[in-house]
Amino acid sequence: MRRVFLVGNLRYRWGIVEELVRWNEWDEIKFVDSVEEIKGEGVAIVEKIPDFCPEGIEFYTPNQLEQIEIRTSIPIYIFGRKEVDFLDPILGNYRVSKGEGNFWEVRVPSLSKSDAQKLLRREKRIVIGDLFKFLVQKMPPKKVGIAESCTGGRVSAYITRVAGASALFDGGMVTYSNLIKQKWLGVREWSLEKYGAVSAEVVTQMVEGIIEKSRANYGIAISGIAGPTGGTPQKPVGTVYIGVGDRYQIWVEKYQFSGTRGYIQHQSALTAVGMLIQFAQLYGILDNLLPDDEFEGF
Numbered sequence: 001m002r003r004v005f006l007v008g009n010l011r012y013r014w015g016i017v018e019e020l021v022r023w024n025e026w027d028e029i030k031f032v033d034s035v036e037e038i039k040g041e042g043v044a045i046v047e048k049i050p051d052f053c054p055e056g057i058e059f060y061t062p063n064q065l066e067q068i069e070i071r072t073s074i075p076i077y078i079f080g081r082k083e084v085d086f087l088d089p090i091l092g093n094y095r096v097s098k099g100e101g102n103f104w105e106v107r108v109p110s111l112s113k114s115d116a117q118k119l120l121r122r123e124k125r126i127v128i129g130d131l132f133k134f135l136v137q138k139m140p141p142k143k144v145g146i147a148e149s150c151t152g153g154r155v156s157a158y159i160t161r162v163a164g165a166s167a168l169f170d171g172g173m174v175t176y177s178n179l180i181k182q183k184w185l186g187v188r189e190w191s192l193e194k195y196g197a198v199s200a201e202v203v204t205q206m207v208e209g210i211i212e213k214s215r216a217n218y219g220i221a222i223s224g225i226a227g228p229t230g231g232t233p234q235k236p237v238g239t240v241y242i243g244v245g246d247r248y249q250i251w252v253e254k255y256q257f258s259g260t261r262g263y264i265q266h267q268s269a270l271t272a273v274g275m276l277i278q279f280a281q282l283y284g285i286l287d288n289l290l291p292d293d294e295f296e297g298f
Contacts, residue, residue, distance in 0.1 A: 003042040004029045005057070049260055051228050059260050074289065076106040079125040079278050090118045100257050101242075101271025113290045120284070129286025131273045136162040136169075138282050145214030146172030147185055147206040149197065150224040150240065155269045170214055175206070185209030198223050198235055200252045203243040207250050218280065220244050220272050224255075226264045240268045244276045251279055 006029060038044055041056040049059050073095075078084055084096060084104050095107045116128055127134050135144075136159060146156050146169070156172045159165050173184055178197055181187040186209045187202055195201045206221035224240030231237035236256070243252040255271060257264045277283065 003040060005038050005042060005044040006031050007035060007038070007044055007046045008033060009047070053260050053262075058263065060263075064259065073107040073109050074111045074128070075130060076108065076111075076119070077127040077131060077274065078104040078106065078123060079127075079274065079283075081123065081125070086122050087119070090115055090122070100267050101255060101274055102253075103271075103274050111290055116285055116290055125278070125283055127277060127283055127285075129289045131270060131277065132158045133162050134284075134286050135159065135273055135277065135282070136165050136167070137287060138284065139218075139280065140167035142217040142280075143168055143170060143214070144218045144220060144276065145170070145210040145216035147210035147219065147221040148172065148174050149176055149181070149206075149222060150226040151222050151265045151268050151272075152176070154265050155220060155222065155272055158269055158273075170216065173210060173213070181206065185213065196235070198225060198239055198241060200241055200243075200254065203241040203252050204245075204250050207243040207245045207252075211245070211247060218244065218246050218276060219250075220276055222268050222272055224257075224264070224268060226261045226268075228261060238264055240264065240271075242268060242272045242275060244272065244279045246279075251275065 032038060035044070035046065035050050035054070038054055038057055043058045043060065045060055045062060047061065049061065053059055081104065084106065087094065087096070087106065091106075091108055091111075093109060097105050111128070119126055119128070146159075148155055153172070153174045156169070159169050175181045175184055178187075178192045181192065181197065181202070182189055185206050187205045191199075191201045191205060203221045203223050206223065207219040210216070210221060211219040221243045222240065225231050225235060225237050226240075227237035229237075231239070238255075238257040238259075240255045240257055241252060242255065243250055245251055253275065255268070257267045259267070
């Protein structure tokens, strides 16, 4: 049974959470006084993310409600736009949130191919459908190598859950320690000493190293502080550097994610794939996602 837990004085969020329950087809909303009363699987809405999170529970604060994944809808990802008001005349009922990785995530209960065509005519930098499935489907025969630190192999795991992933992905590395970053990826010791493992300089070298080792066309690298400990005033928990690139150019961004360890890792993985899609200019629609209707092809 999958529940939504409203913890403490958050009963006033009933209306918003009830809508999420309807979208996600969750089983019920349950009110509890403290985190210790939570049992089972589901989502918990709390005033403050606890240091210890029970297994099987995703934690969100009230201002993170829009970030809760809607599992029974069609996702639309929009990159490089400051606003998404162009959606209004095309889509009816939709839910939109600003992704922490600097993209918009829109969820719709259904979408026709004709409406999808209208969206792509209005804005080319769109992916309709799951980002990981889209990458596996659209990027081959080009391949990607992945070097992960704080995400612990999560990007590789998400990609290899998709049937046909071998056409895109030959392998990756989880380089958690500084020593392994040096020995496996060729990250320079002086860079680690001067800038630290969580830095643009080190992530750039991780991208270079994984492309060299995997012989892939593109590389992804991630290094950050997923928490709940390990943060500093200069680099608090949630600080993540993500890099993507090829043999000619590398793009690195710094992000400040908020939430539980698992949430930070998930956002990092999603953002990394989103960055690669932008870097490769790989936009469009996931095949066989939408019901057939009459329209001119894309």
